[in-house]
Amino acid sequence: MKNYKIINGTILTYGGEAMMTEEKTLYIKEGKITFEPFAQGEEYEVIDAGRKLIMPGLINMHTHAYMTMMRNYADDVPFQEWLFQRVMPVEDNLPVEAAYWTSMLGILEMIRTGTTCFTDMHMYHRQVTQAAREAGIRAYIGRGLVGEDLYQDGYSRFKQALEEKEEFQSDTLQFILSPHAIYTCSEKLLKQVDEAAGEHRMLKQIHLSESMTELNDCLNNHGKTPVQYLNDIGFLDEKTILAHCVQMQGDDLDIIRNTGATIVTNVASNAKLGNGIAPLSQMKEMGINVCVGTDGAASNNTLNMFREMGLLSLMHKAHTRDCLAIPSDYIVKAATYNGSVALHNPDIGVIREGAVADLIFLNLDAPSLFPNNNILSALCYSANGSEVESVMINGKFVMRDRQLLTIDQERVYYEVGKIVEKNL
């Protein structure tokens, strides 16, 4: 494995207090970050990172990579039309092999815009895994689960998820359990997933309280909110990742905080599908672990985390009419470090001695960042993702000077083009 000595770079560090930048030499030894120089005789490449910002790769905590083929495919239409007439018919007819190429397209966009780790929820056996593995991106892959009984109608998917875990789990690939939502999974199945997660030491991710319809149906059917419902069946704990959480009522946020579950906010998707704005200021005040997700490209329409970060802060400043709401350091931490908390992997999302080298290199001379008056502000308020020049994951470059090293972009476009032509 290649070692690196990275000189002259501006490093974004976080030690549990404030985020800060410093100019510092960084060493990548056996895929890990260290500040200790190499011993004599050790081989390494020297990288001059002058006028580059080196920061932890972004962690996209909720997406559906295979949906990238549906980018800009169903916009400005009512939600029911979006789901039932546009998205679902495509999903129902998509050949399983196609999901490899469409996932690769999403991974390609994520790498180019500085994401080094993503949490996926999908319905294709092996395709996302295969794409993530070949691309060399860190991924937490969750097979979508629905139905009445995990060991009957849900069994083939669940079994395949465990097989994939057995076969492919690695330094960069982990597997999680992803029951789709409380309205597509029975109480029984959710309890079974919870038990299976404990038994197999897996994280759980679920869509929760995304729309008013979900909230109202749950209130009607169970006499409680989706959060109360999940809590009452014992589903919520610190290994639970809750995507959306837009429609928070009563003591919902208290419950989430007390169980230690993570919330992934998906501001563009919630906006685009008419679901409104999650109460992020309260989540922040309460100290809930909040992460950032792009959701899939059919509901965003980009997997660019920098777009999401800026949107997140500005949306909440506008909505609360408070220019101090959701400041840039909170945003950058949510998109990096908080992912490591949610994923119970303290070695990602931060630049420190011993952390794995998931790093992105941004051009500080990009017109969006210059002059460099405040790096955290820049990442949140003016960056657009195109500043990312190089991406290292687990100590290996997957993009260098904008050249993708693990993905054949031309081939991916060719294959996705054919799939789109046939299926959309």
Add this chain to the structure above:
Amino acid sequence: MKNYKIINGTILTYGGEAMMTEEKTLYIKEGKITFEPFAQGEEYEVIDAGRKLIMPGLINMHTHAYMTMMRNYADDVPFQEWLFQRVMPVEDNLPVEAAYWTSMLGILEMIRTGTTCFTDMHMYHRQVTQAAREAGIRAYIGRGLVGEDLYQDGYSRFKQALEEKEEFQSDTLQFILSPHAIYTCSEKLLKQVDEAAGEHRMLKQIHLSESMTELNDCLNNHGKTPVQYLNDIGFLDEKTILAHCVQMQGDDLDIIRNTGATIVTNVASNAKLGNGIAPLSQMKEMGINVCVGTDGAASNNTLNMFREMGLLSLMHKAHTRDCLAIPSDYIVKAATYNGSVALHNPDIGVIREGAVADLIFLNLDAPSLFPNNNILSALCYSANGSEVESVMINGKFVMRDRQLLTIDQERVYYEVGKIVEKNL
């Protein structure tokens, strides 16, 4: 002047009905767009625009280009601190010559992200004009005016504005009158500006109803809203451009519609400074001419119109919980064609026979745009500005294949770096 035949491109056209794309050969003859082939013997260069989208350049209808040096300089601070402790002290001490370089930095960012025309409000004699002229960008330049009497305390600025108009007015440079706001200009001065605008055939731009403070002060001082106040003194007409219009009350929007004035919405700035969200859905329903502005980099923090366009739609979808609010075709039209209406220049903002060639070329294979399921959606929901490869203004390329042809970026950075070091 060089002529061009542009083949294989995808052209975004608008003829007063729907925006649409078509593959079509475009000819640029004497700086103007035509669909008529060249006569035999005419000289021209052939450009292969295969896999490129050719669309009208974006029109940034409200900015302060010289403020780009303050990008990411004052964020997440209360408005009063932002204005009085951060921005104003810098402006007060900035040497007038510095504004040339800081304006050029803003123009550089605008060109790189596809803006071919901007409306500026500034306080430096000649510097913005000089920068715009050298860069070859189309600009409507407004000298900021404040005070009691245009012919006494406001006279030197006003006189300089007229001199500049006399000296520099051209195909691409126009001059407008820009009284700063109702709280920095007396009623007398505003009436004088209105008369002078008529006499000198100039447009007027003013900040209006931006903050709650402005609204409440106006209600207290005049017993009417800022819009009513301006209307009652006869200031509003179809040659008036109103920046912000966030705090709309009672019949404010009816008044604006009836006078034919244009509103420039500045969604990022309004969010960042805690001013909230303009009632864009009502403006749209009422058929008011709405344009898009970035405001200055101190309150945005980028002059990237694509960021602004996406934000504008998503912000209003979230705020209204309506996934049909402010669709992509409305956004693209607001950022192009509506600018031509506001500026009373029907030859810009649209690709049609006889229009001036203010064109931008986007890479349809950019990861943010691929697959190309819907171009208008892409421009609004997934583009980030980095897709812009070439920019033509008034028939001349100012950027080609990402190379700036009229601006020496290295020199601009060097000079702005020195200015920032000394003044921030």
